Each structure stands twice: as structure tokens, then as C-alpha cells.
Amino acid sequence: MAPGGGRIVVNPAEAEHVRGIFGLYLDTGSTAETLREAQRRGWTRKRWVTRNGQERGGEPFDKARLLYILKNQVYAGRVAYDGVVYPGEHEAIVDADAWRRVQELIRRNGATSGGAFRNRNQALLKGILRCAPCDRAMTHAWSGRKGKRYQYYVCTRAQKEGWAACPTKSVPAAEIERFVVEQLQAIGSDPALAAQVLAETRAAEDARAAGLRKDLAVVRREAGRLARAIQRLLGRKGAGTADGARLTELHDQVRAAEERARVLEAEIEALEVGRIPDGAISTPSTMIRTLRKGASSWAESLGGGG
Numbered sequence: 678m679a680p681g682g683g684r685i686v687v688n689p690a691e692a693e694h695v696r697g698i699f700g701l702y703l704d705t706g707s708t709a710e711t712l713r714e715a716q717r718r719g720w721t722r723k724r725w726v727t728r729n730g731q732e733r734g735g736e737p738f739d740k741a742r743l744l745y746i747l748k749n750q751v752y753a754g755r756v757a758y759d760g761v762v763y764p765g766e767h768e769a770i771v772d773a774d775a776w777r778r779v780q781e782l783i784r785r786n787g788a789t790s791g792g793a794f795r796n797r798n799q800a801l802l803k804g805i806l807r808c809a810p811c812d813r814a815m816t817h818a819w820s821g822r823k824g825k826r827y828q829y830y831v832c833t834r835a836q837k838e839g840w841a842a843c844p845t846k847s848v849p850a851a852e853i854e855r856f857v858v859e860q861l862q863a864i865g866s867d868p869a870l871a872a873q874v875l876a877e878t879r880a881a882e883d884a885r886a887a888g889l890r891k892d893l894a895v896v897r898r899e900a901g902r903l904a905r906a907i908q909r910l911l912g913r914k915g916a917g918t919a920d921g922a923r924l925t926e927l928h929d930q931v932r933a934a935e936e937r938a939r940v941l942e943a944e945i946e947a948l949e950v951g952r953i954p955d956g957a958i959s960t961p962s963t964m965i966r967t968l969r970k971g972a973s974s975w976a977e978s979l980g981g982g983g
Contacts, residue, residue, distance in 0.1 A: 692770045694720045695752055699771045699779055702747055706782060709804070712743050733933065744950075745943035747779055783950070800828070801854045808832040808845045817850065886948050893941040900934040903927055 697720070701711040715738050722742060724735040750756065753776040754769030771779075800817035808815050815830040828850035835843035907927050 688723075691723055695746060695770050698743065698746055699752075699775050702779055702782065703775065706786070708740055708743055708747075708786075712738060712740055715743070731929070733929075734936075741944035741947050742940055744783075744947050745939060747783060748943075748946075752776070800830075800850065802830065802850075802857060806830050806853065808834065808843060810844050811835075811842075813843075815845075815848070818847075819850075882948055886945055889941055889945050889948070893938060893945070896934050896938045896941065900931055900938065903931045903934065907931070 694715075697718075698711060698715060701714050702708065705711055705714070721735045721737055724732060746752065751765065751767075752770045753773065754765050754767065756765045802815075803817045804814075806815040807813065811832055811834040813832055813834040815832050816836070817828065818831050819826055819828045829847045830850055830853060831847040832843040832845050835846050840846055907924065910924055910927070
């Protein structure tokens with residue numbers, strides 16, 4: 678905001694990060710990949726200094742905050758008020774075409790329930806495959822030889838501590854991915870098991886959403902309490918320096934509460950957008966998505982099927 682309040686002023690350094698996030702999402706088609714690259718580049722959330730000189734913000738991005746940025750009308754040069762979108766007085770950070778394509782991609786990713794499950798490296802199991810002897814994550818890697826590209830998954834212990842530290846070391850990507858898909862197809866052919874996993878996944882999602890809504894209600898009540906305190910202070914006669922300092926403190930607390938509320942709202946929306954529809958659990962892509970969401974029953978089924 679401008680120093681006097683009201684008009685939005687674009688911060689050039691933060692604007693570059695926002696444009697970069699939009700570009701990464703269009704390149705990868707994945708919030709997870711975009712988040713990973715943004716974290717690798719050291720990008721953080723907005724920083725600001727309160728009226729009494731305290732620095733706030735600057736935390737690493739998370740998925741909910743990333744989605745909030747990608748869907749925020751402000752970056753397209755617009756403002757939303759009471760459910761209506763208006764042209765803003767500020768300069769757009771991302772152009773209209775990039776904004777439109779990002780919104781379409783978000784809708785498509787939500788509608789397909791993660792059907793486009795591969796990332797830009799075509800690593801089907803990236804983020805969910807673990808080395809059994811070491812109990813470490815296995816990361817996707819590739820190498821080129823004589824014009825051909827070979828993909829594999831390598832144990833992170835072997836990467837960090839040396840090849841001799843792990844008995845598995847690495848596995849060819851094509852073989853392990855084919856095995857996993859075959860196991861998932863077999864599991865998906867059991868309607869009772871598919872229904873059970875869907876129910877357990879939704880129960881976990883519902884519990885998470887309920888917790889977030891509870892937190893949001895607490896934050897909103899706190900914001901309301903702070904707003905009433907501000908009104909009472911403004912209504913006092915003969916306000917002095919101490920009251921001015923208290924007003925500054927209260928305004929900073931309201932701002933922090935509003936920021937927390939926006940993050941919680943984005944997390945709730947992300948859960949709703951990613952909710953798995955009826956019948957979709959029988960496809961390998963959605964099962965892998967369920968694994969990424971932490972459904973332990975699929976992991977146990979895979980372990981018993983080998």
C-alpha cells in the first residue's frame with residue numbers, strides 16, 4: 678500500500694518473484710514443482726516493517742500461499758471487493774494472457790484430480806519412493822549417453838554419504854514405475870478396497886479442513902476483537918502519545934491476523950480444489966496422487982503386493 682493508505686504500490690523486487698512464480702507454474706504445470714523451485718531460488722513471502730520498526734514476513738513459501746498468489750486478482754491489475762472484481766488503479770504485475778492461462782491450468786488440474794501426475798522430468802514416483810534398507814527418500818535423476826537419456830531413482834543416502842553407504846543405490850525409473858502402476862491397477866480392481874481408501878483419504882482431508890476452519894474462526898474473532906479495541910481507542914478524548922503507540926501496535930496486530938486468515942483461507946481452498954471425486958480412485962494417476970497426500974493404506978497395499 679502507499680504510505681498514506683488506499684492505493685496499491687508495486688514493489689519491483691517482489692513483482693519479479695511474482696512473475697517468476699507465474700512463469701514456473703506455466704512451465705511445470707505443478708504447484709509442487711513450482712514450490713520446490715521457488716524454495717531452491719530462495720524466494721520468500723513479502724517482508725514489511727511495522728510502524729514501530731519490527732520486521733515481519735519473509736517466511737518461505739508453502740503450497741497454500743503459492744496458490745493464493747496464483748489466484749490473486751491484484752497481480753492482474755484488478756481488485757476484488759464484496760465478491761465483485763473491479764479494474765485497479767495499480768499496474769498489473771502479470772499480463773492478461775499469463776493470468777488467463779494460469780487460471781485455466783489451475784481449474785484443469787483440479788478437475789482432473791491430478792490426472793496430469795507427471796512433472797517436467799516425467800518422474801512418476803518423485804516425492805513418494807523410498808529406499809527400504811535405508812528408509813530414505815529416493816530422488817529422480819537422469820544421465821545422457823550416446824544421445825540417449827536414462828532415468829533412474831537414487832537413494833539420497835547414497836547421494837550424500839557415498840555409493841557404498843546404501844545397498845540399493847539406484848533403480849531404473851522405467852522398471853520401478855511399471856511395477857508400481859501394475860500393482861495400483863490390481864488394487865484398483867478391488868471395489869471394496871478402493872472405496873475404503875477413498876473414505877480414509879476423505880476423512881483425513883475433512884479432519885484437516887475442519888482444523889483449518891477452526892483456526893480461521895479463532896483468527897477472525899481475534900481480528901474482530903482488535904478492530905473493536907481500535908474503535909474504542911479512537912473514540913477516547915484527549916488521546917496522547919501512549920494511545921498513539923497503542924493504536925500502531927493494534928493496527929500491526931490486525932494486519933498480521935488478516936494475513937494469517939488469508940493463508941488459512943488459501944489452504945482450505947486448496948483442499949477443496951484437490952478433493953478426489955467418486956470413481957477416480959481406480960486410476961493409477963489418482964492413486965499416486967493419494968500416495969502423495971499421505972494415505973498410508975495405499976503404501977501398505979503396495980508393500981504387501983511385492
